[in-house]
Amino acid sequence: MSSPALGEFLRTRRARMQPAAVGLSEYGRRRIGGLRREDVAALAGMSVDYYTRLERGRGADFPDSVLDSVARALRMDAAERDHLYTLVRPSDPDHHYAPMVRPGTRALLDSITTPAFVLGRHMEVLAWNAVGAKVFGISAGGHRNLARFTVLDPDAGVFYPDWEPVAAETAAYLRRQVARCPRDRRLTSLIDELTAENPVFHRIWSIQTQDCAPHGNRLIQHPVVGRLEFAYEALDLPGDQDQTLVVYTVQPESPTHDALESLRDRELVGAN
Template sequence: MENTVGDFLRSRRARIRPEEVGLPSHGRRRVQGLRREEVAQLAGVSVDYYIRLEQGRGGSASDAVLDAVARVLGLDDVEAAHLRSLTRPSRTAAVPRGRQQVREGTRLLLDLMPGVPAFVLGRRMDVLAWNALGDAVHGFSARPSGEANAARHAFLDPAAREFYPQWEAVAAETVAYLRLDAGRHPDDARLAALVGELSVRSEEFRRLWADHQVRQKTHGVKLIRHPLVGELDFGYETLAVNGSADQLLVVFTARPGSPTAQKLALLASWTAEGAPAESAPAEGAPEREAPAAAD
């Protein structure tokens, strides 16, 4: 059985050089980075206590202890929150069995933003809904049934490496976000199945998953090589959908007058020439007719 908290802590102490925390680095060291007893000493806890924490038996650890360990290991805010999730997992919230539902008001909001590519990202990196320009950029509606998942697309679609010129960065970001999701929802069987599928089918995913990186998806840049208009250089902003747990509104932006903005305008005009594109329906809602393809 995987000891996630132990693997995470070992990966983090392995990246700390002793001299970085004021310890001598000379002499033979059997482990890379800090030893468990060194972390315990610097955090002000007993060695036995820290060992129990690495063994996944630290459910009663106080905030002060976890904060001290996070300080010694140089964890950022996201990693420190991840450590708390792993150490004291919450198992009270119900895990949705199927795809999450998207409120009608959220789908309407997507359609009222015709000038920017936008979509709703849910649990396990499922893409739940999108607007016309979001579809024109990412091709969500053209993917096979069940493939509207950002992680599957990144690792299992042969065209993904062409679509993302900076594929290595996209892949690392994707796995780090899934790791964060897994820490928050340890009982999610569908997430475990997704991780298992990607681990079996992608060597790159297995390598990145074993690295135990965690990262929030808040904002950043994304370079896309579109099959029709060429390279698109986006910024993106990620906003929580209040009232809909674990749903994020992802909006791609381009500076006015930039080459990317001009190409977006072209894509928007092509989309407008066909039938109005609709966002993806919520679970249980009737399927809507796909937009006509542009000539």
């Protein structure tokens, strides 16, 4: 790989950022504006030599975890991150994946009075309503990937008292996405991460045969209001590839209904 466009792209991303904005000292003499290569390397958790190889286009096998770390260090948005992947792997069309949630879908989310959100290809939460944020702890600066939360977060086993069926549904969702997008290396990298870091999920993934359920029930032990019992519907959005609307429903006048009312009375986590 040798890509002048890649180097120019990363240099412009470095130049637009100020050290103080990412917690770096501005003391001392800097020959360039913005961040230096060693700044980005430190923020991304890698050696300066390794980052320099990426910026100079030397070597073709940079893993997704490295590219994601650089994207976070340079505070790239979704479109910039996918452009980075395209520059590094121009022959892989699946790295053009950059889902946009339509305004009409966001308006639909806001009209739903129970938890609801839109999932993307990698089980990332693309948009959500206020009560969904309260129930699942979703925020712009917090966790946004339900697969990583379910499989890797140490609190997931408490949040989901029936954790293993939830993990099995997670595996089924990811299997469906792999079948649809077999060349998506970010997707396979995510699965590798989940199976490597959680042996129980590795077993579930190895024996998983169930289909991705379009509806079902979900039990949650919420850290503030306690036990919540939901039914859910998962609907693929027509015309919006790789987006699934998930809506949780409750029985009227049930303990869960009352608990949601209690959550609504608290300070809003916020919606996106």
